[in-house]
Amino acid sequence: MHLGTFVHEVLEHLYGLPHEERTVDAVKTLAGQLWTANEWEQKVLALEETVGSIKDFKVAAFTNMVNLWDLEEPAETDLDEMELKLDTEVEGVRLLGFIDRLAIDDEQSAIISDYKTGKVPNAQYKTEDETFFQLLAYALMLEASDGVPTSKLELLYLSHSTKLELAATPVKLSIAKGTIVETKENLDKACSTGEFHCNVTNLCNWCHYKKINICPAHKQ
Numbered sequence: 001m002h003l004g005t006f007v008h009e010v011l012e013h014l015y016g017l018p019h020e021e022r023t024v025d026a027v028k029t030l031a032g033q034l035w036t037a038n039e040w041e042q043k044v045l046a047l048e049e050t051v052g053s054i055k056d057f058k059v060a061a062f063t064n065m066v067n068l069w070d071l072e073e074p075a076e077t078d079l080d081e082m083e084l085k086l087d088t089e090v091e092g093v094r095l096l097g098f099i100d101r102l103a104i105d106d107e108q109s110a111i112i113s114d115y116k117t118g119k120v121p122n123a124q125y126k127t128e129d130e131t132f133f134q135l136l137a138y139a140l141m142l143e144a145s146d147g148v149p150t151s152k153l154e155l156l157y158l159s160h161s162t163k164l165e166l167a168a169t170p171v172k173l174s175i176a177k178g179t180i181v182e183t184k185e186n187l188d189k190a191c192s193t194g195e196f197h198c199n200v201t202n203l204c205n206w207c208h209y210k211k212i213n214i215c216p217a218h219k220q
């Protein structure tokens with residue numbers, strides 16, 4: 001999470017520079033400045049469990065940052081918004097989100113993109129609707145709050161120099177809307193009955209509730 005946040009932070013500042021100044025050298029300079037200014041070394045060292053040294057963290061972060069050039073030419077990329085906060089309702093469900101990057105195309109529709117520092121999802125195990133759910137939800141929120149339709153969604157997997165794209169069609173948006181409504185209904189039901197069913201997956205290994213031994217599925 002820290003690695004992703006640091007990479008996002010540096011790239012946000014990179015796109016705050018005039019087009020011609022968006023170079024790999026500028027990334028290096030910004031990364032150095034933000035590393036010190038925002039005390040990243042202290043934050044990483046304070047982690048209970050680390051997955052390598054500070055040097056490993058820096059190398060991985062910098063690799064993610066410069067891989068951006070495999071996906072686009074930053075000096076020629078126009079963005080209209082970064083870290084855009086959305087706080088709105090979709091079908092009566094209150095949602096909060098932050099769009100990494102937003103560009104308005106010639107038809108006045110939004111192109112929403114999001115940086116990812118994790119693995120590219122395996123299409124065998126994750127459907128397109130699941131992979132793009134977060135961005136489809138952002139598109140629904142943008143339409144609800146600002147009346148701006150979305151034409152395209154982009155996931156920028158920096159560590160693997162891979163860009164996934166999806167057209168934000170009415171069918172895809174409707175499926176995401178259904179998921180939002182269903183999730184809220186299930187949450188409300190669980191809150192009213194007090195029954196929260198365990199959803200055991202590989203992600204449990206990163207779950208705090210497993211670690212502190214209060215998850216019923218893993219209680220010893």
Ligand code: SF4
Binds near residue numbers: 209
């Ligand atoms: S450890 Fe328990 S609470 Fe955490 S994700 Fe797994 S099932 Fe859910």
